[in-house]
Amino acid sequence: MNEEHKRKISLANKGKKRSNEFKILISKLKKGKPSPRKGVKLTEETKRKIGLANKGNKYNLGKHHSIEAKQKMSISRKGKRTLDKHPLWQENPTYNAVHQWLSKYKGKSKDSKCIDCGRTAQNWSNKDHKYKRNLEDYEPRCIKCHRQYDVKKFGFNLLRDDKGRFIKN
Numbered sequence: 222m223n224e225e226h227k228r229k230i231s232l233a234n235k236g237k238k239r240s241n242e243f244k245i246l247i248s249k250l251k252k253g254k255p256s257p258r259k260g261v262k263l264t265e266e267t268k269r270k271i272g273l274a275n276k277g278n279k280y281n282l283g284k285h286h287s288i289e290a291k292q293k294m295s296i297s298r299k300g301k302r303t304l305d306k307h308p309l310w311q312e313n314p315t316y317n318a319v320h321q322w323l324s325k326y327k328g329k330s331k332d333s334k335c336i337d338c339g340r341t342a343q344n345w346s347n348k349d350h351k352y353k354r355n356l357e358d359y360e361p362r363c364i365k366c367h368r369q370y371d372v373k374k375f376g377f378n379l380l381r382d383d384k385g386r387f388i389k390n
């Protein structure tokens with residue numbers, strides 16, 4: 222398809238109303254397929270903008286649930302706060318959520334001793350690096366031993382911040 226052809230199709234589709242059935246069909250067809258944006262290279266400028274826009278967690282910022290909504294949430298959660306059904310549970314939990322969960326059930330890493338050298342631990346190190354919600358997968362380590370552990374495991378040194386998060390560079 223040449224550029225001229227694409228432009229014509231694009232123009233012809235502009236403002237066209239799609240029926241709900243059509244939208245559902247398209248949605249079904251596209252489910253599980255990679256996004257058309259996949260592999261699209263972002264410019265440094267775009268990345269910088271996205272980064273700035275995401276600074277700070279703005280999720281639900283300034284929004285409040287009504288008392289009624291809070292009561293409903295409370296009732297629906299009653300009896301469900303077991304380890305596996307913790308409200309923070311997600312299939313692919315984010316690092317911060319995992320660490321909140323860890324400090325709740327295992328305590329802060331600095332309250333444990335590094336399992337390699339016995340000094341005060343500074344990180345919870347994860348055995349398989351998938352950050353799964355299995356308490357057995359996390360061991361307390363000081364930053365030095367954590368680094369050595371990574372080197373042994375991956376064969377190279379990973380940069381981490383003081384909380385043990387990987388620093389992407």
Ligand SMILES: [Zn+2]
Nearest residue numbers: 335338363366
């Ligand atoms: Zn250590």
